Amino acid sequence: MKLYNLKDSSEQVSFSQAVKQGLGKRQGLFFPQDLPEFSRDEIDDLLKLDFVSRSQRILSAFIGDEISTEQLADRVQNAFAFPAPVTAVEDDIASLELYHGPTLAFKDFGGRFMAQILAQIAGEKPVTILTATSGDTGAAVAHAFYGLNNVQVVILYPEGKISPLQEKLFCTLGGNIHTVAIKGDFDVCQALVKQAFDDEELKQALHLNSANSINISRLLAQICYYFEAVAQISVEKREQLVISVPSGNFGNLTAGLLAKSLGLPIKRFVAATNVNDTVPRYLAEGSWMPHQTIPTLSNAMDVSQPNNWPRIEELFKRKGWALSELANGVVDDATTQSTMRELAAKGYISEPHAAIAYRVLRDQLQEGEYGLFLGTAHPAKFKESVEATLGQTLPLPVELADRADLALLSHFLPADFSTLREFLMERAPK
Ligand SMILES: *Cc1c(COP(=O)(O)O)cnc(C)c1O
16 A cells, blocks of 8 residues: 655655654655545445455455455454444434444544554564553553553553543553553643654654554544444435534544545535534635634534544545535534433433534435434543433443452653653663
């Protein structure tokens, strides 16, 4: 697989290089040189396969022979070890539930596949993933890399500033996962990580890698569950399918559009955002004008400079699609809450992100169309706001309940780079 840098197309890399590097020169995103396409018959055959076998074929169509079919098959099987069910909510609308993985959010798909690929290409030299988290990403990264050979993970988080359950979710694993509670806030943790990456000696000694969210391996993994959704929908509905994606950095939507470009029958997409609406305003007015980010209930979508947007523009250009065909809508917190109550009255408990996707879909779905909105996180992951909005308590899902009584294995360090450096150097592979 060849990829080019969207900011400088003369920089071309292999899939392995793109995964290791994350970003290209001038912080440019990597984008596939070839956009494979399946015929309608091939799509129909793919839709008959189980999730793992089908995903292996889809990923292999992009990645090619850089990773052998057998090895890729193993990696996909390890990564996609949980289901993505479609649950009917109304006659013409269903939810694609992407939150049945170990950390209860769709980021498990991309995170776990990226981890498997990094372990695959790391070779002899063990890699150290160093990252800072304010909660969610840390949990997904920790679980994704847990138990993998030749990769260790160091996660910094602000001591006392993440929820106790969140902390239990990823600071009780041990093994190759090292969690470090830093006396400081999230920005301090992030600054320490940055300092580490600027330290050449440290970088070399530990083979540091960031495993960040714009990694191409994540996007490719996310294509697979769009196929899984269509496979679960009846043949008549497939022709009239509209998919609504709750969007922050627009990675999820990029993956959906790539699925369509492969030939998957999706009539149209809806990009749903909270009041951080840079993209809807851009689509309406034609000018890119990010505002200050506003905190909302759907905080995973509190993004005013969506980092995957250049990939979407490139894909539309390459495919000759018109951006005017991308439906969109903006939902504020009050409407998010009333929508969560509306869904609960229909017997479906939802959290703020999925509720936003449902709202825009319900408002824009046309006669004869069939709508699917992405459930990006388990309601229990947003327990406080869901319980406050619905006035009811949620049971703890097993993924959280199982870890609630385990001992925390975190190290506690001051907000000081030389102390952190020492801690890391002690863990450098010999
Ligand atoms: C990350 C996230 C989103 C936004 O996804 P993007 O790919 O950044 O657009 C939506 N919902 C939840 C729960 C998330 O964690």
